[in-house]
Every structure is written in C-alpha cells, then in structure tokens.
Amino acid sequence: MNENERIDDKQENFSKSGLSPFKSAMYRTLWIAALFxxxxxxxxxxxxxxxxTSLxxxxxxVSLITTATALPIFLFALPSGILSDIFDRRSILLVTCAYMFIISTLLGILTLIGLTTPTVLLxxxxxxxxxLTMIKTPIIPTLSGLVxxxxxxxxxxxSALGGNIARVIGPTVGGLIVAAIAPWAVFFINSAAFIGMIIIVNRLPRKSDISQNQNSLPPENIVRAIRVQIRYIRHSQAARVLIVRAGLFTLCSSAVLSLLPFLARHELGLDSTGFGLLxxxxxxxxxxxxxxxLPRLRPKASVESLITGSVVLLSIVTFAIGYIQDLLILCIVMAFGGAGYITILSTFYTIGIKSAPKWIGARVLAIYLLVLNGGLAIxxxxxxxxxxxxxxxxxLSVASLALAATIIAKKRYSSTLLNDLDFTPVSxxxxLPPQSSIDPSxxxxxxxxxxxxxxIDPSLSDEFEHNVHELGRLLKSEGMAYWELFQDPTDTGHYIEIRIADxxxxxxxxxxYVTKNVQVMEDRIRALIKNCPTPTISHYIGKSPLK
Known part of the structure; x- marks a missing residue:
C-alpha cells in the first residue's frame, strides 16, 4: 500500500468515526471553546x-442552587430562540459571553473577599x-452552519457530546479545585473559559452561512416572531413529532440519572468515587x-430504527441497574446506557434541525431544549x-416499562412523516406583487x-379540498397569520382561498422564505385542476382609519 492509499484510508476512517466535522478548523476551534x-x-x-453548604x-x-440553575432554561429558552433567529448570532454570542465573563468574575471577587451571602449566590x-441558556440556543445552529x-x-x-463530556469532566475537576483551593477559584476559571469563547467567536465571519439569511427586509418584530413560533408549534407535523417523542423519552428516561445517586449510596453502599465511576x-x-x-449505524439504519433500538437498549439498562450489585458489571451496563442515550439525543437534534425552515431553526431548537429540560425536571x-x-x-422496573412503551408513539408520531418534507427555500x-403603488407608511x-x-370539476372537489387544506396547514406552520378556504354555496365549483399576513x-x-413543501403542494393543486380556469390571485393591503 503506497503513501497516498494510507492517507485515503485514514481520511475514510476519520469520516466514519463521526469526527469528520473536525476537519473544519473553524468548527473545531469553536466546538473546543464551547466545550470549555x-x-x-x-x-x-x-x-x-x-x-x-458553608454559607x-x-x-x-442548597436545593435552590439547582432551581436557580434550571429555572432560566424555562424562562429564557424560547426568547433566546427568537433572538437567535432575528438578530446576528455571532453578535449574540459575543455579548452573552462578555456578560458571563463579567458576572462570573464579579462573583469570584465577592466570594474571595467574603461578601457572598446565600441570597447573592442564588x-x-x-x-x-x-x-448559559442564551449561549446554548445560537451555538448549535452556528456550529451546524460551519459544516x-x-x-x-x-x-x-x-454538539450533544460536548454537554455529556462536560458533565463527566466538570464535576470531577471542579471538586478537586474546590478541595485544593476554594470555590472562588472555580468561579474565576469559569469566567476565563468565556474569554476563549469571545476570542473564537470574534474570528467568525460577520455574514456567512453560520448566520441567518441576509436580505433587504428589516428584522422580524419580536412580538410577531413569538406568534410565528406559536403557529409553527400548532400547525407543524414535524413540531408535533419532535415535541411528543422527545418529551416522552426524556420524561421516562430521567429515572436513570435522577435515581442514580440514591441507588449508588443507599442500595449499593458506594462512596463518591464509586458514584463518579458510574x-x-x-x-x-x-x-x-x-x-x-452511531456514524456506522446511520448509513445502515433508518432514523426510526435508531430511535426504537436505542429506546429498547436504554429500557433494558434502566431495568438492569436496579438489580445488579457488582460495580464492574454495572459500569459496563451504564456505558451501554450512555451509548443509547446519545443516539436518541443526537437523532432528535437532527430531527429538530431538519424539521423546520432555516429562518425559524433556532426557535425550534429552543423548543427542543425546553422539552428536554422540562421532561427531565418533571x-x-x-x-x-x-x-x-x-x-x-x-x-426502575416501572420506568423501564414506561420507556419501552413510548415506542407505541411512533404509530402516530413517526419520524418517517418527515421524510417527504423539504424546507429548502424557493424564493x-x-x-412578487408590484409595490410601486404602496405607500411605505x-x-x-x-x-x-x-x-x-x-x-372546479365536482369529481375533483374532495381531492381538491384535501390538498388545499394541506397547503393551508403548511402555510400556517410557515408563518401565515390566517388561512381559510371558502366555497360559494350557490356555485359549488367556485372557491376562494384567503391568506392574511400580519x-x-x-x-x-x-x-x-417560502419552501419547497409549499411549492410541491401548489404544483400538485395546479396539476389537479389543469383543465379548469386559471386561478385569479389578488393582493390587498389593510387600510387604517383616517385620523
């Protein structure tokens, strides 16, 4: 085998390992900065x-520390998604990282000089x-745009692995530093981590695929952006699949990690080292x-097969850890559980990214993060x-059965429903209607x-109405404020479709922003009524009362 063949084999193995995004230097450095x-x-x-505990x-x-950490996710995840879709994500990350650096540094100073009280710490x-919530939402689409x-x-x-690696390394290193020095040292190290983020994010291009599509129109109004987000949740099949499947999974799988501390200490008699090993x-x-x-399974298995297989694996793990007494065997079982967990988590991430138009992508990820954290808390x-x-x-036995039972949800909320969706914009x-006669005011x-x-031919009316209503559902999920189809009772072949934008x-x-989903459905309707008169399209603008 010559040198070139060895290099090609290394590159192929690198791609199959799931590390292929690291070939992008910008992705690699930003991922490492985010990990820190x-x-x-x-x-x-x-x-x-x-x-x-010392204050x-x-x-x-002590328990309110967990509450103070988790509560912002519920309060700020959705607003964070909206801001990330409307404004430049690079700027949001820079401002938020600077904010995190200042807050963490200030807390470190207050703790060092002894001015931190329980209320101040909370x-x-x-x-x-x-x-941190404001960082998590834009960082995922930013990283995704680099590959x-x-x-x-x-x-x-x-991206999902980064959070898991942090949960393994962070508590261990943090505990050692607190034991060797003091909590204030951890606060200063936390603030230093955001210096690296600021440096790396500042190197990102100002206008590129990592940010939103650039256009001549002004940014979305925040209030209307919230309405669009609500419409998407209400009318999008993809959103329902993501919310229901991810919600059921995290609700049932939360038993493993939430009960593990009690299992380790009171059932197995392990110390902190044993718990750390698990x-x-x-x-x-x-x-x-x-x-x-996972990279080797993706080409061979469908998305639904990956989810189903991983749910079954994690269900078995959930049941088994309640009865295994040997630490080594339990560690092996937990490793299998981790593999199944990351498979499901990353698969849902992929569904979230692919189940919405790019201009609303961060809002969809925010919903996903909210569902995951909400399911974990509840x-x-x-x-x-x-x-x-x-x-x-x-x-744990009941939880394993409940987790396995979530597979039933695929009958109605199958990820295969997303296979025919294409959110590629077709601008x-x-x-475009003429704007020359419209006053900018x-x-x-x-x-x-x-x-x-x-x-409309009466023999086509049922199919026509079905297709047009499906089109209306797509339009509402993509931001249309109002949509309805009306039929003339005196002339059943006469219909008027109403669309209203805010x-x-x-x-x-x-x-x-109109997508191929809408284009395909409109083309299907046109093909169906090709022998009927061409539809008449008219545009009107609302008139405010004279002052």
Missing amino acids: SYVGAAMYDVGASWLM SSNPLF IFTFALGAG PRSELPAALTL LGSFGMGAIAGGIAI GSVIWGTVANVFGIQIT DHWS QYENQALITIEYNK TWTDHMRQHE
Missing part, C-alpha cells in the same frame, strides 16, 4: 453547591444560568457511541416520588391575498 465553557459551567455548579445550614438554600447563579449538510448529523452528535461510565459510553458506533420529581413509596427497584416560486398594515378558483413586510418576507 460547558466544563466551566459544570465546575461552577459544584463550586456553588459546596459554597452554599447556610438550611437544606432549602442571584448570581440565576444570572449565569440565564446567560456541509452531509456532515450535519455528525456535527449535531458532537457517571463516568455513562459519559464514556455516550462518547464512544457518538464517535464510533420526570425526576415523578420517579423520586414513586421511589419514596415503592423503592428503587420497583421504580422565486411566488412572483402602509408596510406595517395587514396584507390580504385571495386566490379564486372557478369551475403586515405587508411580513408577506414580502414570506415570498423570500
């Missing part, structure tokens, strides 16, 4: 929790949690699964309550679009 920030955040959690003997204050923990679309699944898997095994299994196993309470009444073994599909008025269908500017934006 995640590790810093995990170290902070340890430092803050330990500091609180207050009240267990409530306020700063909440503030840092808010900042070719063919490498998107691998890039999303690596968590580390789970994390190492996730890393091995994401880098070595599931932990449920399984903890059940375990308090029935014990760990019975609870030239709709011809009226651009914020509502836009009404009517499409009049005449002499503003004329929003309608112009819809011309730029």
